[in-house]
Amino acid sequence: AQSVSQHNHHVILSEAASLELGCNYSYGGTVNLFWYVQYPGQHLQLLLKYFSGDPLVKGIKGFEAEFIKSKFSFNLRKPSVQWSDTAEYFCAVREGNTGGFKTIFGAGTRLFVKA
Amino acid sequence: EPEVTQTPSHQVTQMGQEVILRCVPISNHLYFYWYRQILGQKVEFLVSFYNNEISEKSEIFDDQFSVERPDGSNFTLKIRSTKLEDSAMYFCASRARVRINQPQHFGDGTRLSIL
Numbered sequence: 001a002q003s004v005s006q007h008n009h010h011v012i013l014s015e016a017a018s019l020e021l022g023c024n025y026s027y028g029g030t031v032n033l034f035w036y037v038q039y040p041g042q043h044l045q046l047l048l049k050y051f052s053g054d055p056l057v058k059g060i061k062g063f064e065a066e067f068i069k070s071k072f073s074f075n076l077r078k079p080s081v082q083w084s085d086t087a088e089y090f091c092a093v094r095e096g097n098t099g100g101f102k103t104i105f106g107a108g109t110r111l112f113v114k115a
Numbered sequence: 116e117p118e119v120t121q122t123p124s125h126q127v128t129q130m131g132q133e134v135i136l137r138c139v140p141i142s143n144h145l146y147f148y149w150y151r152q153i154l155g156q157k158v159e160f161l162v163s164f165y166n167n168e169i170s171e172k173s174e175i176f177d178d179q180f181s182v183e184r185p186d187g188s189n190f191t192l193k194i195r196s197t198k199l200e201d202s203a204m205y206f207c208a209s210r211a212r213v214r215i216n217q218p219q220h221f222g223d224g225t226r227l228s229i230l
Contacts, residue, residue: 034218043223044158044206090158102148102171103219105158 002027006106014114021076023091033074034092083115119222127228136192136225140209147190148208202229
């Protein structure tokens with residue numbers, strides 16, 4: 001069965017620090033990859049997605065992620081974080097050929113940015 | 116931009132009672148989903164629904180759960196006899212299938228508290 005692993009449960013950074021959140025998945029077939037963000041008290045929002053093409057994808061708010069097929073990874077990056085980036089970040093994988101296209105989520109990484 | 120809406124935002128129910136969580140997906144979307152997030156845990160897939168039937172469900176989605184699209188606009192999740200461990204945030208999502216590379220759009224969630 002497919003699974004999604006996020007390496008860090010909690011990350012604490014100072015403003016302007018660089019961010020990289022790790023994500024690995026276990027599925028050998030075609031996948032669609034996502035990062036979602038959940039700000040405190042709010043719903044899940046799509047940050048960025050990868051379906052095909054350029055493995056470096058850019059999302060909203062200065063975030064980007066790189067798909068490395070050989071490593072089954074889809075790490076999220078941001079060069080300089082802001083206090084407003086404090087949130088929980090979820091990596092998610094969807095099997096490209098599944099009829100219902102259910103999405104499997106990682107456990108999440110809680111990011112706290114110190115002002 | 117159209118949104119997925121969920122009602123109520125917070126539902127408090129006595130253990131053993133039935134509860135119905137309501138969702139209005141985006142109007143031209145064809146695939147519908149329910150997920151849940153127990154406090155402090157990851158988002159978990161419950162069920163996907165297409166063409167008026169369940170297309171996939173997880174092991175969490177047992178006989179106590181059911182879904183329905185009663186009137187062409189609402190998509191409901193019913194829990195027949197709630198248990199304490201059903202306390203969670205429940206997210207509805209919908210997806211268009213005009214093109215295969217469409218992400219799911221999530222609602223704000225319903226916080227279900229079982230007493």
